Amino acid sequence: TQLLEQSPQFLSIQEGENLTVYCNSSSVFSSLQWYRQEPGEGPVLLVTVVTGGEVKKLKRLTFQFGDARKDSSLHITAAQPGDTGLYLCAPNSGNTPLVFGKGTRLSVIA
Amino acid sequence: GAVVSQHPSRVICKSGTSVKIECRSLDFQATTMFWYRQFPKQSLMLMATSNEGSKATYEQGVEKDKFLINHASLTLSTLTVTSAHPEDSSFYICSARTGGGYGYTFGSGTRLTVV
Numbered sequence: 441t442q443l444l445e446q447s448p449q450f451l452s453i454q455e456g457e458n459l460t461v462y463c464n465s466s467s468v469f470s471s472l473q474w475y476r477q478e479p480g481e482g483p484v485l486l487v488t489v490v491t492g493g494e495v496k497k498l499k500r501l502t503f504q505f506g507d508a509r510k511d512s513s514l515h516i517t518a519a520q521p522g523d524t525g526l527y528l529c530a531p532n533s534g535n536t537p538l539v540f541g542k543g544t545r546l547s548v549i550a
Numbered sequence: 551g552a553v554v555s556q557h558p559s560r561v562i563c564k565s566g567t568s569v570k571i572e573c574r575s576l577d578f579q580a581t582t583m584f585w586y587r588q589f590p591k592q593s594l595m596l597m598a599t600s601n602e603g604s605k606a607t608y609e610q611g612v613e614k615d616k617f618l619i620n621h622a623s624l625t626l627s628t629l630t631v632t633s634a635h636p637e638d639s640s641f642y643i644c645s646a647r648t649g650g651g652y653g654y655t656f657g658s659g660t661r662l663t664v665v
Contacts, residue, residue, distance in 0.1 A: 473654075477594075480641075480659065481658055481659060482554075482556075482645070482656030482657050482659050483594070483643075483656050484656070485654070526593070528594070532654075537584040537596050537599055537645075538584070538596075538654055539596055540593050540594050541593065542592070542593045543593040545591070
């Protein structure tokens, strides 16, 4: 099992602030996915990163895959209350079930 | 896009009874589905992998006789929590691979409360 460390575990910020959350491992991943889960719902895929050093943007969210493909970060600019949720990362080989990190629980206060 | 329909969304049952949760893949065939459990304020924990037409593969520590998984068709997998106890109260979520590449789609979850 590939051990994933997500940090911080909890984060509470004011609307308009920027934040970065991290997903780290000692293992090399062929690809990694980020999901957001809102209360009472299933996770929803945000992005898949595949290439070391890759940067992907989704509106105010910027995802980066580390050069060595062992870590990833998610940066949110000007956070909004709608960004509130549990952010999960998971390596994805395409043939095995997703095994998630513990997640970062983000709360954006208006 | 691919949709996984999960029912019921909420269920309350008495201790000792059994509860069945269904997950259906809409507009696509899911040869493999995954079942997760999520306790409050925690992440998703993989319980088992369900393969159409064969026995499910359970993760370490998950009782296969308590959590019965049936994947009898390419569009339906069910999880039955047998002889439920209050400690089984949790949020159960299914997921299916949606074809080649990296696609996984999740159901909307079932909140089980055992009283």
